[in-house]
Amino acid sequence: MTTGYVIADPANVKHYIEALHTLTPNHGTNLYAGLQLGVKALDADRTSALVLVTDGVANVGETQQRAFIKLLTKQDVRLFTFIMGNSANRPLLDTLTRESGGFALSISNSDDMVGQILLAASKVGHQALHGVNLKLTGIKTGDLTPINPGSLYRGQQLVFFGHYWGDGEVEVELNGLLSGKPKHYKSQFTFPAQTDLNPELERLWAYATIEELAQQMEDFGEDADLKQAITDIGKEYGLVTDYTSMLVVRNEVFDRYGIQRSNQQRVATEQAARQQRSQKPAQSRQVDQQRPMFNKPRATLSGGSKGGGAIGPFDILLQVLLATTLLPLKRRIAGNSQK
Secondary structure, eight states: OOSSOOOOOHHHHHHHHHHHHTOOOOSOOOHHHHHHHHHHTOOTTSOEEEEEEEOOOOOSSOOOHHHHHHHHTTSOEEEEEEEOSTTOOHHHHHHHHHHHTOEEEEOOTTSOHHHHHHHHHHHHHSOOEEEEEEEEESSEEEEEEOSOOOOBOTTOEEEEEEEEESOEEEEEEEEEEETTEEEEEEEEEEEOSOOOSOTTHHHHHHHHHHHHHHHHHHHHOOOHHHHHHHHHHHHHHTOOBTTEEEOOOOHHHHHHHTOOOHHHHHHHHHHHHHHHHHTSOOOOOOSOSSSOSOOSOOOOSSOOOSSOOOOOTTTOEEEEOOBSOOOOTTOOOTTEEEO
16 A cells, blocks of 8 residues: 555554555455565565464465465565454464464454554564574483474563483573574573373373474475374374374273273373372472573563663573373374274
């Protein structure tokens, strides 16, 4: 509508609001063409962001997800998406915002749109930590998820799941780029050989891994190995996926066919742990108190110190959640069958 940047004075704001009210929908969503116009209008010498309000049903013009990803990676731009409606194409919009380093939020007519836009502006107006990666040394680790954390914004939490072997002192290092300059944050704490405090971590890891594998297929097409991995993890941890379903049968059916009910024991263990935790007073689970990675409170979305307000060692909250037990992924879970 503006064919470029204009001064956001009261007169221009009033003019373009009135112009916006003259537009009417034509029952089609050419989402690609709209994003393409937005990207073309950006200046290369300024921090840029696109705010997309849509139901995400791209049904006119280009609709291939790969084409959308390629478009957004041509320029350094953050896409912030506000998703309307229950039939929105959430997988597509989540992918686009993730690839650009933005975020997607589901909203309704009763939500505070101005507040949501200010939230997006806050994230663009403060430096973010890009190319984030986590390094653990001292013990063997594997199966970490997310594989590619992407960008970390002001006030945002970062949670990793994974497996580790053994126990002992471990050095945790968080690396990334802040305005193009390398940043490193370190801490050191002890990983226990065994703990039964939070057995739910096993299935949380499984769920996060299934989501990441499914996203890879959503982005690049179905893959036989990825499909089999999702199926195996779904069976092992009793989770419903796109390739597994839950079958409910009577107790005597399990005995008749010799079905091993390993998931029943897992659920019982989780329930016992929750009961045990509920009987104890709340306590801090911060494990890096002796050598804290960050020595000041993290930033809030509404506050912060004077100056650049960058994400630095004072602004990031890192939570490392590592499952404490390794299980073979190919063992079948009773009551969970493949479609």
